[in-house]
Amino acid sequence: MKRLLLLLVLSFTVVLSRSYAQGYKIEVQLDGIKDTTILLGYHLGEKKFVQDTTTVDSKGYAVFKGDSTLKQGIYLIILPSKTYFEILVTENQKFSLKTDVNNMLSKLSFTNSKENDVFSNYQKFMVEQQKVMNEYQAKYKKVSSKPDSSKIMQGKIQALDKKVNDYWDGIIRDYPNSINAAIVRSMKKVEIPDFKIPTGTKNVDSLKWIMSYTYNKDHFFDNISLTDPRLIRTPILEDRLNTFFDRVLIPAPDTLTKEAIKVIEATKGNKEIFEYVLTTLTNKFATSEIMGLDGVFVALAEKYYLSGQAWWASKKMLDKLKERVDDLKPNLIGNQCPNLELPDMAGVVRNLSDIKTKITIVYFWDSSCAHCKKVTPAVKKLYDKYKAKGLEVYAVYTQGNQPEVVEYIAKNNLNWINVWDPAQKSNFRKLFDIYSTPVIYVLDANKKIIAKRISEESLGKILEQELK
Numbered sequence: 001m002k003r004l005l006l007l008l009v010l011s012f013t014v015v016l017s018r019s020y021a022q023g024y025k026i027e028v029q030l031d032g033i034k035d036t037t038i039l040l041g042y043h044l045g046e047k048k049f050v051q052d053t054t055t056v057d058s059k060g061y062a063v064f065k066g067d068s069t070l071k072q073g074i075y076l077i078i079l080p081s082k083t084y085f086e087i088l089v090t091e092n093q094k095f096s097l098k099t100d101v102n103n104m105l106s107k108l109s110f111t112n113s114k115e116n117d118v119f120s121n122y123q124k125f126m127v128e129q130q131k132v133m134n135e136y137q138a139k140y141k142k143v144s145s146k147p148d149s150s151k152i153m154q155g156k157i158q159a160l161d162k163k164v165n166d167y168w169d170g171i172i173r174d175y176p177n178s179i180n181a182a183i184v185r186s187m188k189k190v191e192i193p194d195f196k197i198p199t200g201t202k203n204v205d206s207l208k209w210i211m212s213y214t215y216n217k218d219h220f221f222d223n224i225s226l227t228d229p230r231l232i233r234t235p236i237l238e239d240r241l242n243t244f245f246d247r248v249l250i251p252a253p254d255t256l257t258k259e260a261i262k263v264i265e266a267t268k269g270n271k272e273i274f275e276y277v278l279t280t281l282t283n284k285f286a287t288s289e290i291m292g293l294d295g296v297f298v299a300l301a302e303k304y305y306l307s308g309q310a311w312w313a314s315k316k317m318l319d320k321l322k323e324r325v326d327d328l329k330p331n332l333i334g335n336q337c338p339n340l341e342l343p344d345m346a347g348v349v350r351n352l353s354d355i356k357t358k359i360t361i362v363y364f365w366d367s368s369c370a371h372c373k374k375v376t377p378a379v380k381k382l383y384d385k386y387k388a389k390g391l392e393v394y395a396v397y398t399q400g401n402q403p404e405v406v407e408y409i410a411k412n413n414l415n416w417i418n419v420w421d422p423a424q425k426s427n428f429r430k431l432f433d434i435y436s437t438p439v440i441y442v443l444d445a446n447k448k449i450i451a452k453r454i455s456e457e458s459l460g461k462i463l464e465q466e467l468k
Helices: 002-008 114-143 147-174 179-187 204-219 229-233 236-248 253-266 271-286 294-305 315-331 370-389 402-411 456-466
Strands: 017-031 036-044 047-056 061-070 073-078 084-089 094-100 109-111 341-343 349-351 359-365 391-397 417-420 439-443 449-452
Touching (some): 017 036, 036 061, 036 229, 047 061, 047 073, 073 229, 084 114, 109 114, 114 147, 114 179, 147 179, 179 229, 179 236, 229 236, 236 271, 253 271, 253 294, 294 315, 359 370, 370 391, 370 456, 402 417, 449 456
Antiparallel strands (some): 017 061, 094 109, 359 439, 439 449
């Protein structure tokens, strides 16, 4: 999977700068180091990249400068020790800073950069509040079994939360259009209302959960501007995307597809952030190891890339993308399984669609494959356990050494349906996306795919649920 997906590198096109006459000039005074090299880096989601390099002189002075304006966001001053501190790059890109390398944040100060003053104070404030919060939480654990004491600590934690939120609100109020406001606004959690349930309602807890889930889902991005490209060069936007799709939403392909499209559509007010979010989400689902989420990737690829909306994608990329989509579409979860008509070891053609059982396992394997030698006995054990309850296995030997596989089948009493494709006419590798073995598909009574590419442990759980 990883080998094939590497062909689909949907890397976000990083446009580092636009040409403006004024350029940038960031003067740096570092107490504690001299005669060395430092880097100017920047965040791009969860990754960090180097923008510029400069030399620190014998007095600790250095300057980063260039003829082009930098993209706005959170940047890094990276020291030779690989430690770093963060600064903002805003519209004003000519300023200076000073700090001590042994106490970088507390000693950090700026000249001619109000936004960096605010950002530095914000960082210092948050460090201090986090220390207090850690102390409160440690004390709360110790007294959690004592109602009165735990209530007091809960009150202190809530008061600290309010103090932090009030501080954030002050930045948003005083600097509403600044990147500082965009950053702290995006850190604010969705406030879920206390839903009032009519008296006599059944399953009150379940209903409250559904209402809270729906509200959180629908309002998760209320505090995040999905048209503000400054957030691209911070770790915040990608973190929010991952939190939403990994922890907030129910991991069902249809739900994730719907919400991904909704988020992507909301970014269309800015071409740069549209490109970033679309690329990030397409990559996320293209490389997901969660079963069924390849369906989200296919939906996004078809709707945006293959329809021509991804203007940055080269023809080579689009060709590879289409090839991958074509490989996945026939075998998505919920689809009717492609039919196979393959001969068994005696030459009798066995039709997959003719199998009339509650559950059918389509098992692609190779008798000489080391991993298969571990998985096959586990599948055989499950087959023996559930055969009488409505299970059949359609085992496709993927290689061409019939004497070897016949001997292996007999030796291991693989008394299920064993087939192979000596003439390689069925196109099973393409239809089922088979590029390695073993691979397990699970079909329901109507031959719809209900699971694929699962471990033998997961197979056991599915069979227990479906055939109990």
